[in-house]
Amino acid sequence: xxxxxxxxxxxxxxxxxxxxxxxxxxxxxxxxxxxxxxxxxxxxxxxxxxxxxxxxxxxxxxxxxxxxxxxxxxxxxxxxxxxxxxxxxxxxxxxxxxxxxxxxxxxxxxxxxxxxxxxxxxxxxxxxxxxxxxxxxxxxxxxxxxxxxxxxxxxxxxxxxxxxxxxxxxxxxxxxxxxxxxxxxxxxxxxxxxxxxxxxxxxxxxxxxxxxxxxxxxxxxxxxxxxxxxxxxxxxxxxxxxxxxxxxxxxxxxxxxxxxxxxxxxxxxxxxxxxxxxxxxxxxxxxxxxxxxxxxxxxxxxxxxxxxxxxxxxxxxxxxxxxxxxxxxxxxxxxxxxxxxxxxxxxxxxxxxxxxxxxxxxxxxxxxxxxxxxxxxxxxxxxxxxxxxxxxxxxxxxxxxxxxxxxxxxxxxxxxxxxxxxxxxxxxxxxxxxxxxxxxxxxxxxxxxxxxxxxxxxxxxxxxxxxxxxxxxxxxxxxxxxxxxxxxxxxxxxxxxxxxxxxxxxxxxxxxxxxxxxxxxxxxxxxxxxxxxxxxxxxxxxxxxxxxxxxxxxxxxxxxxxx
RNA sequence: UGGGGUGUGGCCAAGCGGUUAAGGCACCGGAUUUUGAUUCCGGCAUUCGAAGGUUCGAAUCCUUCCACCCCAGCCA
Numbered sequence: 226x227x228x229x230x231x232x233x234x235x236x237x238x239x240x241x242x243x244x245x246x247x248x249x250x251x252x253x254x255x256x257x258x259x260x261x262x263x264x265x266x267x268x269x270x271x272x273x274x275x276x277x278x279x280x281x282x283x284x285x286x287x288x289x290x291x292x293x294x295x296x297x298x299x300x301x302x303x304x305x306x307x308x309x310x311x312x313x314x315x316x317x318x319x320x321x322x323x324x325x326x327x328x329x330x331x332x333x334x335x336x337x338x339x340x341x342x343x344x345x346x347x348x349x350x351x352x353x354x355x356x357x358x359x360x361x362x363x364x365x366x367x368x369x370x371x372x373x374x375x376x377x378x379x380x381x382x383x384x385x386x387x388x389x390x391x392x393x394x395x396x397x398x399x400x401x402x403x404x405x406x407x408x409x410x411x412x413x414x415x416x417x418x419x420x421x422x423x424x425x426x427x428x429x430x431x432x433x434x435x436x437x438x439x440x441x442x443x444x445x446x447x448x449x450x451x452x453x454x455x456x457x458x459x460x461x462x463x464x465x466x467x468x469x470x471x472x473x474x475x476x477x478x479x480x481x482x483x484x485x486x487x488x489x490x491x492x493x494x495x496x497x498x499x500x501x502x503x504x505x506x507x508x509x510x511x512x513x514x515x516x517x518x519x520x521x522x523x524x525x526x527x528x529x530x531x532x533x534x535x536x537x538x539x540x541x542x543x544x545x546x547x548x549x550x551x552x553x554x555x556x557x558x559x560x561x562x563x564x565x566x567x568x569x570x571x572x573x574x575x576x577x578x579x580x581x582x583x584x585x586x587x588x589x590x591x592x593x594x595x596x597x598x599x600x601x602x603x604x605x606x607x608x609x610x611x612x613x614x615x616x617x618x619x620x621x622x623x624x625x626x627x628x629x630x631x632x633x634x635x636x637x638x639x640x641x642x643x644x645x646x647x648x649x650x651x652x653x654x655x656x657x658x659x660x661x662x663x664x665x666x667x668x669x670x671x672x673x674x675x676x677x678x679x680x681x682x683x684x685x686x687x688x689x690x691x692x693x694x695x696x697x698x699x700x701x702x703x704x705x706x707x708x709x710x711x712x713x714x715x716x717x718x719x720x721x722x723x724x725x726x727x728x729x730x731x732x733x734x735x736x737x738x739x740x741x742x743x744x745x746x747x748x749x750x751x752x753x754x755x756x757x758x759x760x761x762x763x764x765x766x767x768x769x770x771x772x773x774x775x776x777x778x779x780x781x782x783x784x785x786x787x788x
Numbered sequence: 789u790g791g792g793g794u795g796u797g798g799c800c801a802a803g804c805g806g807u808u809a810a811g812g813c814a815c816c817g818g819a820u821u822u823u824g825a826u827u828c829c830g831g832c833a834u835u836c837g838a839a840g841g842u843u844c845g846a847a848u849c850c851u852u853c854c855a856c857c858c859c860a861g862c863c864a
Contacts, residue, residue, distance in 0.1 A: 404791040415862035782824045
């Protein structure tokens with residue numbers, strides 16, 4: 226099922242580092258901030274980091290980059306851990322940047338003592354003015370040349386809680402005229418009187434990302450620190466910090482004094498979806514979707530609930546590749562990945578979403594029979610099952626047309642179709658209600674056509690699925706479509722206006738074959754001729770089945786008929 | 789207009805001076821089929837952002853130009 230490991234530029238770099246002896250093994254890390262749920266974009270990073278370690282014989286840590294107490298929580302940590310495990314990856318160590326707070330603090334002191342960091346008291350507004358612009362250099366803060374001893378004293382007092390939020394910051398002393406704005410004396414620490422979900426109230430100063438990340442990598446002995454393109458400018462600072470602190474050999478692991486190397490890759494965006502955390506929050510908060518795990522969302526919890534398998538997501542990530550440019554991926558690539566997996570693994574079953582009763586008038590009343598059918602058309606190992614058949618059955622309304630076009634192979638007045646695995650039936654009467662809506666079909670069956678036979682050799686092109694009315698199991702089936710009408714909703718001013726009003730379609734009266742009742746709640750199915758389905762992990766119950774359509778089958782008829 | 793990046797078919801993406809420019813998705817044929825599914829076979833870039841140049845030979849090297857993305861949070 227899984228494809229051969231595709232090569233990409235980061236894999237080449239890592240392999241080369243191994244080949245020339247720079248590293249004995251590679252060590253990566255997946256470093257999310259626990260401030261939200263993971264989405265498909267994270268899956269790319271997870272597959273890259275964990276996959277590279279798996280592939281080249283190395284290790285990968287799961288590290289929570291939790292340096293901003295205001296946004297983070299244990300709920301997110303747990304969800305992220307759970308999702309990484311669900312995808313099938315194992316981390317070497319489970320790490321938290323917050324576990325490094327004390328060491329980080331000591332490194333900050335070292336920079337201060339070396340005259341490479343200073344405490345500043347510029348207000349945020351002043352800070353912005355002093356920073357300069359993209360084309361103009363910044364200027365030095367009046368506090369930049371404070372003596373080291375005074376900086377140390379001030380920084381210790383910052384930690385001790387003597388100052389208000391925003392009053393003081395610790396900044397690296399680099400170059401206010403650097404063409405790279407990241408290097409214009411970046412802030413290393415800020416004062417924040419916020420409760421940290423892990424560190425509690427032990428700290429009132431918190432290290433910034435740029436200071437924390439590189440040191441965390443070094444402490445863990447990471448060899449290749451992979452991140453997205455927008456951090457390219459930050460790499461210079463990453464290297465500067467590591468070059469200016471004293472890392473004892475034992476802290477950088479078995480690779481001696483080699484520093485971790487940051488390598489950036491491009492993000493992948495899926496068409497018709499949103500990845501922006503802010504916008505996702507709005508969708509959830511305003512009730513446009515039903516929670517973070519809404520099956521229309523490309524959060525990993527959403528995809529999971531929708532029925533996507535870990536394998537399909539890993540295959541998808543392998544398929545889109547890893548390059549240095551941001552990519553826009555068509556939805557069909559994701560759909561192909563899940564269809565490919567489920568085609569091979571999903572048990573076949575009959576399900577009618579939109580039932581239309583069909584009465585076989587020449588079939589004896591009160592009688593029934595069962596057909597033994599294959600659970601998979603090609604995989605014999607998946608076995609067989611029994612499906613009951615009787616005088617009254619349900620077929621899908623889509624499989625009948627009052628006035629069908631010539632190429633429509635299904636049922637219509639006077640037409641004959643085969644009931645899959647059963648008999649051929651011919652439609653003689655169409656019963657309509659007062660509004661002219663078709664509510665029932667009267668047909669006759671040909672007893673000689675059992676089991677796919679046609680003794681007279683006539684060709685029956687149309688084959689439809691069905692469920693015995695007397696044995697049918699009721700279910701609610703939810704069918705999903707793209708959440709947005711436009712390929713790039715994130716680019717619009719008002720993305721909410723672009724929501725597809727038909728993104729969720731509920732079939733409250735679906736009729737399923739009885740074997741579904743005994744199925745594993747985790748199982749995935751193909752409703753023959755319709756699509757792939759799974760039980761809804763939240764709303765499904767023994768007394769009320771609720772199923773989700775993961776993805777439809779390819780439908781060349783729908784394409785032809787221009788639906 | 790400062791700095792950092794990227795440009796290969798509709799969407800991804802291999803390619804690293806000599807290949808008929810991989811592969812996947814999509815699309816278009818056609819075969820098989822008790823799922824209009826699957827599978828199978830065939831088609832789909834004389835051309836690699838553009839223009840020059842180097843070379844026997846360039847998507848790959850050089851020059852210039854063009855387009856797009858990122859950076860001025862006490863977010864990550």
